[in-house]
Amino acid sequence: MDYEFTIIVPLYNEEENLIRVEQELKKYQEKALKKTCILLVNDGSTDNSLAMVEEIAQRNDSFKYISFTENRGLSAAIKAGFDYADTPLIGYIDSDLQTDPEDFNLLMEHIGDYDLVTGVRTDRKDSFTKNMSSWVANVIRRSFTHDGMDDTGCPLKVIKADYAKRIPMFKGLHRFLPAMIMLQNGKVKQVPVRHYPRIAGKAKYHLWNRLAGPFIDCFAYLWMKKNYINYKVGKKG
Template identity: 75%
Template structure:
């Protein structure tokens, strides 16, 4: 089957969530507004996630996986998904399912006119500390990037794959995907999406890496912005 959209699902020690992930994504494929496949990226999980992922992929034709030899982090998992995707559109969702794949249809409504459509979590169901640290981190990022984005940490995005593959990823860059699309002169849109409490597993980010990490990554982004190469070919013999 020819798919148009690949959903990347980064996984790190999420054995307690994967049964729900299978159910939710399989249900979404029945109502997806474009033909869609699923790509699990197992980021070196040390629990039973790999065995569960293989079982899921054996049950569903549209599900595939890649597995890292060791844990490399969320940005690496997303980058690997971009590299392996062969569809015109690519997106991702966290395996904690605090967002719903159903909302991909809301993002896909706009992707023909934009190069990245990102969700903005409304009425977030996180703790006060997590919400405040995210607001501070987003404020720091906006001050450096001027990207105008309210919630770059939202794990629900759709990107045109040719733009995604040109992003020079580094650790922490998942927070800067809209800014990196803008560096390519791409157009970005925010769309409200639903948010839910985590029902299983544990969060992989704490207060320290929600604040210090984004601040350090901002300096890396500024360096990259200064050195970034962008060009448009106006004529070719091919």
């Protein structure tokens, strides 16, 4: 089928969430503004996630999956999704479903004029520690990237595929998607989206990797910004 939009769902040890992921994304497909398929990316889970992913893909033609041989992290899972998606538009949502798939339609309303549209979580349903560490991490990142984004950690984004596939790979990539689009002279926009508490599974990030990781990764971004190759072809024959 000629799909127009691929939703990437990275997952690591999320067996408690996967049936709900299947149900909620199937509901969204019925309301989606673009013909939508789902790409589940299993990041080397050690629980029953892979078996469940295989079953979900077997009973849903519009669900596909790839599975890493070992855990490589969220950035690697997102990058693999970019590499394997074959639609003009690519989206991303976390398997904990703390954001609502239906809000992809809010982002879709703006993607024609922009190259990346990202959600901004309103009225966040996380703990004080998690909210505060995310706020500090965003302040650190903005001071390095000057991307103007308030919530790059929001796991709800839509990106034009030709931009997504040109993003170079490095650890911590998921924190810098708007900045990486801007390095390509792309246009980015943020849109408020809903946020819910996690109701199953365990969070994979804690205070240390929410603060130390973004700070260290900012230096990788500065190196990449200095050395990034960007070009446009004017003519070819």
